[in-house]
Amino acid sequence: MTPEDRRAAIIAATLPLLRAEGLHVSSKRIAECAGVAEGTIFRAFPDKAALISATLSHAFDPAPTIESIKAVAGDPDLRFRLKTAVRILTRRFRDNAPLMMSLRSSGLAVVTTAPVFDPREALTGISDAVAELIADDADSFRLPPQTVASLLISMVFFNNRSEILPEDQIVDVVLDGVLSPEAKKEPAC
Structure with a gap:
């Protein structure tokens, strides 16, 4: 999977979690739902705030x-x-x-x-x-x-x-x- 595809897949897994659980959802929970290791999230995004920001930008696009x-x-x-x-x-x-x-x-x-x-x-x-x-x-x-x-x-x-x-x-x-x-x-x- 390309880095951009990986980012898109993580965003796709994060969006329903943010809708259901709010912005304080854990990165561990996001990783579980994305089917990746927690470290994979932080190779794709510098931090959780960047992931949440990218997910919100995607949702509001x-x-x-x-x-x-x-x-x-x-x-x-x-x-x-x-x-x-x-x-x-x-x-x-x-x-x-x-x-x-x-x-x-x-x-x-x-x-x-x-x-x-x-x-x-x-x-x-x-x-x-x-x-x-x-x-x-x-x-x-x-x-x-x-x-x-x-x-x-x-x-x-x-x-x-x-x-x-x-x-x-x-x-x-x-x-x-x-x-x-x-x-x-x-x-x-």
Whole structure:
């Protein structure tokens, strides 16, 4: 295995541990789950903080989410595209929520050797991908695609925390609002 493949395998084994056990998981536990000797970890990474930093950078990397959203761009059905985007975003937020909570509560200083994670930049990239996904339908909206994308992402994020709506209804609320079809009808004169 190349050094880069070894690093990737260790990161892949570390990520579910960080989600399940938090940032204070032991290097011994990581080595067990990675199927390597503990010393192998420290030949691949200078220290545990560098491993955690690389794993967090991998988890928060927006590129796979953006690629998944862009993969449905060719479908002509707007609702299908948006419902697929909602599933992708929901999975990302659910997967990373334990990491965010762990980061907030740990007090652990993570020294980064990986690219620095900028949540605003990541969110902007994801929002741009959703806006691009619906750009061809811009004439159908009262609002610009970027605003619709931001509303959708906000609803997915908030819904992930409180589960107010079933996942498949988020798109309906964004596109149709909260009025029932009967309430939208003009009253007879």
